[in-house]
Amino acid sequence: MSDCTRDEMMTIAAARLLWDGCVCFVGIGLPSAACNLARLTHAPGIVLIYESGTLGTRPDVLPLSIGDGELAETAACVIPLPEVFAYLLQAGRVDVGFLGAAQLDRYGNLNSTVIGPYQAPSTRLPGAGGATEIAAHARRTFVMLKATPRSLVARLDFRTSAGFLDGRAARARTSMRGAGPQAVITDFGLLTPAPDTDELQLTALYPGATIADARAATGWPLAVAATVETLAPPTTLELDTLRALQARTREAHRRPVRLPA
Amino acid sequence: MSDCTRDEMMTIAAARLLWDGCVCFVGIGLPSAACNLARLTHAPGIVLIYESGTLGTRPDVLPLSIGDGELAETAACVIPLPEVFAYLLQAGRVDVGFLGAAQLDRYGNLNSTVIGPYQAPSTRLPGAGGATEIAAHARRTFVMLKATPRSLVARLDFRTSAGFLDGRAARARTSMRGAGPQAVITDFGLLTPAPDTDELQLTALYPGATIADARAATGWPLAVAATVETLAPPTTLELDTLRALQARTREAHRRPVRLPA
Amino acid sequence: MSAQRVVPLAEAISTHVRDGLCVALEGFTHLIPFAAGHEIIRQRRRDLHLVRMTPDLVYDQMIGMGCARRLTFSWGGNPGVGSLHRLRDAVEHGWPRPLELDEHTHAGVAAAYCAGAARLPFAMLRGYLGTDLANANPRVRSVECPFTGERLAAVPALNPDVTILHAQRADRSGNVAVHGIVGAQREAALAAQVLIVTVEEIVDELPPAMNAIVLPHWIVTAVAHCPGGAYPSYVQDHYSRDNAFYQRWDAIARDRETFRAWMDEHVFGCRDHAAFLARLRAAA
Amino acid sequence: MSAQRVVPLAEAISTHVRDGLCVALEGFTHLIPFAAGHEIIRQRRRDLHLVRMTPDLVYDQMIGMGCARRLTFSWGGNPGVGSLHRLRDAVEHGWPRPLELDEHTHAGVAAAYCAGAARLPFAMLRGYLGTDLANANPRVRSVECPFTGERLAAVPALNPDVTILHAQRADRSGNVAVHGIVGAQREAALAAQVLIVTVEEIVDELPPAMNAIVLPHWIVTAVAHCPGGAYPSYVQDHYSRDNAFYQRWDAIARDRETFRAWMDEHVFGCRDHAAFLARLRAAA
Numbered sequence A, B: 001m002s003d004c005t006r007d008e009m010m011t012i013a014a015a016r017l018l019w020d021g022c023v024c025f026v027g028i029g030l031p032s033a034a035c036n037l038a039r040l041t042h043a044p045g046i047v048l049i050y051e052s053g054t055l056g057t058r059p060d061v062l063p064l065s066i067g068d069g070e071l072a073e074t075a076a077c078v079i080p081l082p083e084v085f086a087y088l089l090q091a092g093r094v095d096v097g098f099l100g101a102a103q104l105d106r107y108g109n110l111n112s113t114v115i116g117p118y119q120a121p122s123t124r125l126p127g128a129g130g131a132t133e134i135a136a137h138a139r140r141t142f143v144m145l146k147a148t149p150r151s152l153v154a155r156l157d158f159r160t161s162a163g164f165l166d167g168r169a170a171r172a173r174t175s176m177r178g179a180g181p182q183a184v185i186t187d188f189g190l191l192t193p194a195p196d197t198d199e200l201q202l203t204a205l206y207p208g209a210t211i212a213d214a215r216a217a218t219g220w221p222l223a224v225a226a227t228v229e230t231l232a233p234p235t236t237l238e239l240d241t242l243r244a245l246q247a248r249t250r251e252a253h254r255r256p257v258r259l260p261a
Numbered sequence C, D: 001m002s003a004q005r006v007v008p009l010a011e012a013i014s015t016h017v018r019d020g021l022c023v024a025l026e027g028f029t030h031l032i033p034f035a036a037g038h039e040i041i042r043q044r045r046r047d048l049h050l051v052r053m054t055p056d057l058v059y060d061q062m063i064g065m066g067c068a069r070r071l072t073f074s075w076g077g078n079p080g081v082g083s084l085h086r087l088r089d090a091v092e093h094g095w096p097r098p099l100e101l102d103e104h105t106h107a108g109v110a111a112a113y114c115a116g117a118a119r120l121p122f123a124m125l126r127g128y129l130g131t132d133l134a135n136a137n138p139r140v141r142s143v144e145c146p147f148t149g150e151r152l153a154a155v156p157a158l159n160p161d162v163t164i165l166h167a168q169r170a171d172r173s174g175n176v177a178v179h180g181i182v183g184a185q186r187e188a189a190l191a192a193q194v195l196i197v198t199v200e201e202i203v204d205e206l207p208p209a210m211n212a213i214v215l216p217h218w219i220v221t222a223v224a225h226c227p228g229g230a231y232p233s234y235v236q237d238h239y240s241r242d243n244a245f246y247q248r249w250d251a252i253a254r255d256r257e258t259f260r261a262w263m264d265e266h267v268f269g270c271r272d273h274a275a276f277l278a279r280l281r282a283a284a
Helices: A006-016 A030-040 A069-073 A081-089 A131-137 A211-216 A236-254 B006-016 B030-040 B069-073 B081-089 B131-137 B211-216 B236-254 C009-016 C034-042 C056-064 C085-093 C106-117 C185-191 C243-254 C256-268 C273-283 D009-016 D034-042 D056-064 D085-093 D106-117 D185-191 D243-254 D256-268 D273-283
Strands: A023-026 A047-050 A096-099 A140-144 A181-185 A189-193 A200-205 A223-230 B023-026 B047-050 B096-099 B140-144 B181-185 B189-193 B200-205 B223-230 C022-025 C048-051 C068-073 C100-103 C122-125 C141-144 C151-156 C162-171 C176-178 C194-203 C213-215 C222-225 D022-025 D048-051 D068-073 D100-103 D122-125 D141-144 D151-156 D162-171 D176-178 D194-203 D213-215 D222-225
Touching: A006 A030, A006 A140, A006 A181, A006 A236, A023 A030, A030 A047, A030 A096, A030 A140, A030 A236, A081 A131, A081 D106, A096 A131, A131 D106, A200 A211, A211 A223, B006 B030, B006 B140, B006 B181, B006 B236, B023 B030, B030 B047, B030 B096, B030 B140, B030 B236, B081 B131, B081 C106, B096 B131, B131 C106, B200 B211, B211 B223, C009 C034, C009 C194, C009 C222, C022 C034, C034 C056, C034 C162, C034 C194, C034 C256, C034 C273, C048 C056, C056 C068, C056 C085, C056 C243, C056 C256, C085 C243, C085 C256, C106 C122, C106 C151, C106 C185, C141 D141, C162 C185, C185 C213, C243 C256, C256 C273, D009 D034, D009 D194, D009 D222, D022 D034, D034 D056, D034 D162, D034 D194, D034 D256, D034 D273, D048 D056, D056 D068, D056 D085, D056 D243, D056 D256, D085 D243, D085 D256, D106 D122, D106 D151, D106 D185, D162 D185, D185 D213, D243 D256, D256 D273
Parallel strands: A023 A047, A023 A096, A096 A140, A140 A181, A200 A223, B023 B047, B023 B096, B096 B140, B140 B181, B200 B223, C022 C048, C022 C162, C048 C068, C068 C100, C162 C194, C194 C222, D022 D048, D022 D162, D048 D068, D068 D100, D162 D194, D194 D222
Antiparallel strands: A181 A189, A189 A200, B181 B189, B189 B200, C122 C151, C141 C151, C162 C176, C176 C213, D122 D151, D141 D151, D162 D176, D176 D213
């Protein structure tokens, strides 16, 4: 681990959760890196969908926006955004959806809307975007976020996207078809829902991370699984592939854009 | 008229009702001939839409089906059929819709579904197709049919498409946005709705046709307008253009199709 | 993946098209999957609920051979020619068996496919206005706008157990490329549980297609290589519609015995679609 | 017809974009009509109801300059960078004026555009489930399926008075060709009363396009020739997204005075978009 950053470990841990051929609704940032890492290593047949409508895209470098030109140029096809949400996501054709948020609670519910009251927020966040329906309809979701007591909170200021609601099968009683958050990938390890209560518990740590680190970074009394796995450190292939991808990306985005004449 | 058939006169009379730039929802047969005749004579900018999704098509010969290849090849673009009905027709973007039917009543209501009771018809007709919504949403419709006491009836066996319903502004009280049938083009002349009652009345005859012909061909006591115009006979341009179009069409469709190997 | 997806047509039909299922063979004038329809007849499927906007000759043949118990449709004629005599015989005289009709308008079926593709339970439209169709079909209802109070027509979503299409090209992974007139095929495909596509040609890999029409391999269940599979309808850039055949069909289908004899010779009498086309070429 | 349709951008804006109207500048990451947004600012429009799935920098600028009274949106950030500081300032502190929010999800806005394009009064979706958004926004309601009794989310149709897009090409009659990522642009265009399109180039006549994306002249109100009109967003096959500008914008927009100074120099200080681009080139 010494030579691997927490961002890299998060990305690699997320990539390992994906399988060849899975249909993946990708977000920008770490999820995009994780999905493309999986594609370049153990899951060459993974299908990457960006909400901009690019299906089965194979970018050589990571996009900075959800709709970069290379996503369109390398996609099997590009479809209108309304169809992405109605015919693919709502129709239950997406295996994995990635989510991030400013706040997460112990049942995997997410806030990306406001800090403070909705009508008079202290901080106005970007809002739902695609997250609400990804959380509802993707067959399963993976959440990626940096853990701090201000991001892993006892109580959300606003619920933007549903996890397990109040737990204990509350989600199963709704018309949401997706199974909800099956893993929260933090910078210390993984939280996964407990079978009976749906409450997130610590089930895996990165090499070098401790239960104490996890508890210190969590704003509620964190439940810890009977056995906490320690994830294998990044393989050379994983790390080299990820760093090469990041290097290509930095290189590509360093090139100055020629202003249109 | 001596050298012009009733079909030709009907086609030419219908073409004269169209204007340059009008957006026209075309059916197969006489309407298709009329719309293309208008395009080749006084309305070069007419926009022809076939329900197969071909927009702004400019076929060199008349299609035998609503979805012939040449309609797609010469169209400004081809769109999915659901969009034709939702985004163009229902949205009120079609100026003129053409309709035909097995039966028409004095208020311009149409039957293309069954002769006899619906559950046990003596003759099963093709059904509504696009007609019901064309009748409701096209800004105006033109109906083309051969007049006989069996096609112009006092009472429809089944109402497939709405004209003026029971007349006297009954249609205006519905949520239908189109103005309804503004002309019925028969093989003796034109019927148009009377302003107050919406009842179809004879307002124009082809050269050589008489009010007696019209009455004999109509299955209800046909109202006759105070003044009945006699339509100008086909001009040389109209007749030559139509016959050249028909000749090209016969020629093209006479060519044997090579069976796929 | 590819190994599973590209299969012979007979296998695709025997595996996925079972008696009693709801099956949609779509294609609007263009790309009508005749080869698949003939194979369903050859395999003597029964009690199917057939769905198609325009039954066309392919359903006239399937209905006449007794494959169907129910038909969802919006226009049942022989385009540019006249009646579908086998459809009429089934409706008017129950021959060879009675046929339940679930009759709609084009706009209604199109909206129902879209709702099915989106996995919504119903579709709404400004449709069926001022007609007897809404009374004749109990599956046409209405819904009230929660904002304006306006009433709109509602029809149940269409979700065929199996949708079958014909297209120009597929690759070995099962990606399918379509171009030309598309009707409601994409929506019918996305609404289905199982999607079977017959194609003119199979290539190693389809290139990135930007805004062209592609059915990605992960929504396609099976692809069958079937050149000429849309004949006597047509395939843009491959072969044109045999309008003369559509005209000849009127006489063939008008009489029960002539029809049965034609089907015996051209469908049961032919191992597959290639043999069917060879027989027609020989007769020509 | 052509004479009327192809007009200078300033004329298209002054003729069609009036104070108080509902205006949608669409384009999802790709083809964002910045030139049109700047022209609306130059013409000092006020009290606009702005609609856009992702407000992006163009609405941060318009909101910061006080053009808007209301915003319908679903994601309000600087993609890949962070906050839209002018949007935040308007919401958090009412500067330069308070901004009403009509907040939705992407799926909700997309469905509302589709309903608008079809001239239906509302859209339904399986959306807003288990969230506070449905309570926070009175324009999110529900509707019951007349067949299954299931309840679905309902949102009012979106029908902008004016929709503005940017595209690659138009012809002299006003037909517009678009390719690449299209977001919900076509639906937003078809939902509008007035459609204005800025384009990279104008050609004499667009060829038949088969299945490519075309906005036919009879749904287009005005076309303006505006090369670089989507900068700093991008145009497929013309220029790429200036990600560095999006990053620089964070610092520019963070402070009210810096923002105003930048807008004075680059928008009010430039006659048109060509002058704006020339100034940026000179500074580079």
